[in-house]
Amino acid sequence: MRRRTVLISAALLWGCGVAAMSANLSASGLPRDGELPFPAEYQTWPRFLTNIDKVDTKQVRDIYLNPTGAKAKPGEMFPDETTMVMEIYKAKESASGELDKSSDGKLAKDKLAKVFVMSKKQGWGQDAPDHLKNGAWVFSAFGPDGKPLAEDFTKCRACHAPLAQKDFVHRYDEYFEARMKR
Ligand code: HEC
Known part of the structure; x- marks a missing residue:
């Protein structure tokens, strides 16, 4: 009985803290993939890495992380309540489908196509099967208008799951290297 009361009050406390950021919650009260809120202010956040060219998929990507995430030190995991946002732009192409490249070989951005988001908080992401667990990270995707997209989140x-040593973040090393030079 006592244990139950403690659990319930912990759930209530936790709920108050994140109620403002979580519009959509599963029955357990924890956001699942596809249920994160759109972080509308992300363009004011620190940049993680920008102008990542993806020639094979004809895209350019910019990544941001929230101020909480930017407190991470090299070699550490990102703190609780870190959010990362990846903008996926179409790369500019000519009418014949050739990619526009600058003299230094960089691609140019066309329209914003999608916004991918990952956020972590203790206790999240535990309903995923073991081989798809990514620590406490939860994934979501949005259109350029900020409306949720129903992507296949198992993908x-x-x-991202093989990157446990890097807190499931693909560009982990590159980020800290770039940050040291800034
Ligand atoms: C086929 C592999 C693959 C899939 C599937 C994938 N990602 Fe990633 N993701 C990457 C790679 C690689 C990067 C690093 C940036 C780059 O090179 O595009 C990345 C970067 C990110 C980042 C920036 C942080 C980081 O890891 O560097 C976010 C946020 C992200 N992905 C979210 C998602 C979401 C949400 C989905 C599903 C809707 C998704 N990813 C699906 C491979 C993948």
Whole structure:
């Protein structure tokens, strides 16, 4: 009985803290993939890495992370309540489908196509099967208008899951190297 009361009050406390940021919650009260709120202010956040060219998929990507995430030190995991946002732009192409490249070979951005988001908080992401667990990270995707997209989130998990040593973040090393030079 006592244990139950403690659990319930912990859940209530936790709920107050994040109620403002979580519009959509599963029955357990924890956000699942596809249920994160759109972080509308992300363009004011520190930049993680920008102008990542993806020639094969004809895209350019910019990544931001929230001020909480930017407190991480090299070699550490990102703190609780870190959010990372990846903008995926179409790369500019000519009418014949050739990619526009600057003299230094960089691609140019066309329209914003999608916004991918990952956020972590203790206790999140535990309903995923073991081989798809990404620590406490939860994934979501949005259109350029900020409306949620129904992506196949098992794909996000499958491709990020092998990076446990880097807190499931693909560009982990590159980020800290770039940050040291800034
Ligand atoms: C096939 C592998 C793959 C899949 C599937 C995938 N990602 Fe990623 N993701 C990457 C790679 C690689 C990067 C690093 C940036 C780059 O090179 O595009 C990345 C970067 C990110 C980042 C920036 C932080 C980081 O890891 O560097 C976020 C946020 C992100 N992905 C979210 C998602 C979401 C949400 C989905 C599913 C809707 C998804 N990803 C699906 C491979 C993948």
